[in-house]
Amino acid sequence: MTTAIQCLASTADDATRLGARLGVPVHRIAQHRFPDGEIAVTVGPAAATTILYLPLDQPNDKLLTILFAAEALRRDGCSRLVLLAPYLCYMRQDIAFHPGEAISQRAVGRLLAGLVDRVITVDAHLHRTATLGEVFPGIVANDLSAMPVIAAALCQSRLAPTTIVVGPDSESQPWVDTLAGLIGAHSAVARKIRHGDRSVEIAFDDPARIAGRPALLIDDIVSSGGTLIACAQALLAAGATSVDAVITHALFPPKMLPEFTAAGISSIRSAHTVPHPTNAIVLDDLFAEALRDEVGAAPPEALT
Numbered sequence: 001m002t003t004a005i006q007c008l009a010s011t012a013d014d015a016t017r018l019g020a021r022l023g024v025p026v027h028r029i030a031q032h033r034f035p036d037g038e039i040a041v042t043v044g045p046a047a048a049t050t051i052l053y054l055p056l057d058q059p060n061d062k063l064l065t066i067l068f069a070a071e072a073l074r075r076d077g078c079s080r081l082v083l084l085a086p087y088l089c090y091m092r093q094d095i096a097f098h099p100g101e102a103i104s105q106r107a108v109g110r111l112l113a114g115l116v117d118r119v120i121t122v123d124a125h126l127h128r129t130a131t132l133g134e135v136f137p138g139i140v141a142n143d144l145s146a147m148p149v150i151a152a153a154l155c156q157s158r159l160a161p162t163t164i165v166v167g168p169d170s171e172s173q174p175w176v177d178t179l180a181g182l183i184g185a186h187s188a189v190a191r192k193i194r195h196g197d198r199s200v201e202i203a204f205d206d207p208a209r210i211a212g213r214p215a216l217l218i219d220d221i222v223s224s225g226g227t228l229i230a231c232a233q234a235l236l237a238a239g240a241t242s243v244d245a246v247i248t249h250a251l252f253p254p255k256m257l258p259e260f261t262a263a264g265i266s267s268i269r270s271a272h273t274v275p276h277p278t279n280a281i282v283l284d285d286l287f288a289e290a291l292r293d294e295v296g297a298a299p300p301e302a303l304t
């Protein structure tokens, strides 16, 4: 069995580290955009087992890239295609919120399940869907948790013993519980009302729990940043002595960073799931462990 990783240039560094860890070659997928907006995709040499390393932030072109890469790889002899999408797109659109609205989660799941044999992701945003298997009918799907890795990183950074781990809404309760349990910290979860894509309102039922403590704000996704900013402001209003944030997926544009600072957030650390300047938590071990059984005896080669 031969195994290789294929990645886009934007994630070559992360993919190269993973390739070295697994002892498999890493090849780049080239993309060309035609004047009419269509794209051409050129894959590297196909291996019998190919791992497509493709975080699905800014996803629309990337979904087409998977479609075209799968066509080329299968034609060139790939018999097993594994999608490693450290961030999985469209998981939040899991019901029809308005009459006639597409359930994007379902559509994307069915599309990908028809193209690849296995999907691996991290902290998929599954709140009304019980398991990732429901999203990807007929194939294996693994939703890895970044929380143990985040907990280990936090333990190394020596948190103040009074630190309180805070989640911005009820959806964050599982991560908050897991993380607070792993690092042995107090915890609190806010109530959130979303008024629009960028407008949210955050309140704490028991602000006295927060007063006088450094807060560690935890979330899976920061996209518009509205949730993080509103939560930081509510924490500081409740008397938190400082606010630092640790998130899994940093989807916001880096030019927004001054807005977080202005809201009183001292630092933001994210996991290496999408390319981002706040990335500080490396998930190589998590990915290598999940992919161990996909790896044959192929010798490592340089990035081509």
Ligand SMILES: O=P(O)(O)OC[C@H]1O[C@@H](O)[C@H](O)[C@@H]1O
Pocket (backbone or CB within 6 Å): 092, 168, 169, 171, 197, 198, 200, 219, 220, 221, 222, 223, 224, 225, 226, 227, 228
């Ligand atoms: O407020 P923004 O950053 O746009 O969106 C991210 C938030 O929206 C939720 O679904 C996520 O879990 C996170 O709390």
